[in-house]
Amino acid sequence: MADKHKRIVIAGAGSIGCYAGGCLALANREVILLARPRIEAALRQGGLRVSDLQGPDRSIKPEALVVTADPAVALPPADVILVTVKSGATQDMADLIKAHARPDAVVISLQNGVGNADRLRAELAGRTVLAGMVPFNVVQSPDSELPLRVHRASDGTVMVEDGDAGLADLLGVEGFAVETRGDMKAVLWGKLLMNLNNALVALSGLPLTAELADRRWRLILASQIDEALTAMKATGIEPARIAGLRPALLPKVLRLPDWLFKLLARRMLAIDAQARSSMWDDLQRGRPTEIDDLQGAILQLAGKVGTPVPTVQRITALVRAAEAERLGSPGLPPEQVVAPAGRRST
Numbered sequence: 001m002a003d004k005h006k007r008i009v010i011a012g013a014g015s016i017g018c019y020a021g022g023c024l025a026l027a028n029r030e031v032i033l034l035a036r037p038r039i040e041a042a043l044r045q046g047g048l049r050v051s052d053l054q055g056p057d058r059s060i061k062p063e064a065l066v067v068t069a070d071p072a073v074a075l076p077p078a079d080v081i082l083v084t085v086k087s088g089a090t091q092d093m094a095d096l097i098k099a100h101a102r103p104d105a106v107v108i109s110l111q112n113g114v115g116n117a118d119r120l121r122a123e124l125a126g127r128t129v130l131a132g133m134v135p136f137n138v139v140q141s142p143d144s145e146l147p148l149r150v151h152r153a154s155d156g157t158v159m160v161e162d163g164d165a166g167l168a169d170l171l172g173v174e175g176f177a178v179e180t181r182g183d184m185k186a187v188l189w190g191k192l193l194m195n196l197n198n199a200l201v202a203l204s205g206l207p208l209t210a211e212l213a214d215r216r217w218r219l220i221l222a223s224q225i226d227e228a229l230t231a232m233k234a235t236g237i238e239p240a241r242i243a244g245l246r247p248a249l250l251p252k253v254l255r256l257p258d259w260l261f262k263l264l265a266r267r268m269l270a271i272d273a274q275a276r277s278s279m280w281d282d283l284q285r286g287r288p289t290e291i292d293d294l295q296g297a298i299l300q301l302a303g304k305v306g307t308p309v310p311t312v313q314r315i316t317a318l319v320r321a322a323e324a325e326r327l328g329s330p331g332l333p334p335e336q337v338v339a340p341a342g343r344r345s346t
Helices: 015-026 037-046 087-100 116-123 166-171 184-195 198-204 208-212 217-236 247-254 259-265 277-285 295-304 310-325
Strands: 007-011 028-033 048-052 058-060 082-085 106-109 131-133 137-140 148-152 159-160 178-181
Touching: 007 015, 007 087, 015 028, 015 048, 015 058, 015 082, 015 148, 015 295, 028 037, 028 058, 028 148, 037 148, 082 166, 087 131, 087 178, 106 116, 106 310, 116 131, 131 184, 159 184, 159 295, 184 247, 198 208, 198 217, 198 310, 208 217, 217 247, 217 295, 217 310, 247 259, 259 295, 277 310, 295 310
Parallel strands: 007 028, 007 082, 048 148, 082 106, 106 131, 159 178
Antiparallel strands: 048 058, 131 159, 137 148
């Protein structure tokens, strides 16, 4: 698949999708953005602005973008489909791909969580479906701002499952580095450990840098990771290294005093000051979050083997309560998020 003229469809052009699609379009790849009507209208009116942590700030005029809200228009020409919808929309996107895309189109899940590629495979039998992982945060501009801006607020290389020669050459472009991996299950479980922080950002309302700089919040993240690692070990799952650290070391590093953490965890803190989590954004917009695919995956794993996960369970309950209230981030202090002492449940 080294042919740079393969048609790439971004199936779910939100923050991550617009960033990926924008980088690919700027590199002269043939890109079609399948977006919600709100995003389609913004792109048609003002185009797309793509910026990142390292400084580049590039723009694409509206006439240079191919964007539609109609899957019957976007999907039939696709050679490669990058699925970037939230986990809750995976089933709907699988149905659309089944109905409109060619059987030989390669489908790549670039979604949070560990189960979305498997869900797509189950619905798209006989098709090539690959797992992928996006390690960085993307911040989207307010609805009223034109051109729509997507800003990569942290660093990292996108990882895609081995399975199709030339994918890294096709998809790897300026601002969107890609490498293929043969251990994507481990990569996804490793990423999930850090994604457990998404809920803490959502509950606190703090930017990622401010939240991670506060040891009280890091202690809660460390407790979640400890619980997750215990459940993973009991089920034979070995997560990949995250931010250069062995997973077993993450809780220890997170528990360091603030001054020492800032000194030793520079890579983890290399985040734009404006970055928050997608779960925070979902709460702000009154949308369902991905809590069931993040903390929920740990709850499901722990339930199989009976390991205690009180912190994960507490945070899951708090996020679900915030979802139900539809008032945005509750802005909780860390003291209200800590699991009650002595509580043990699965």
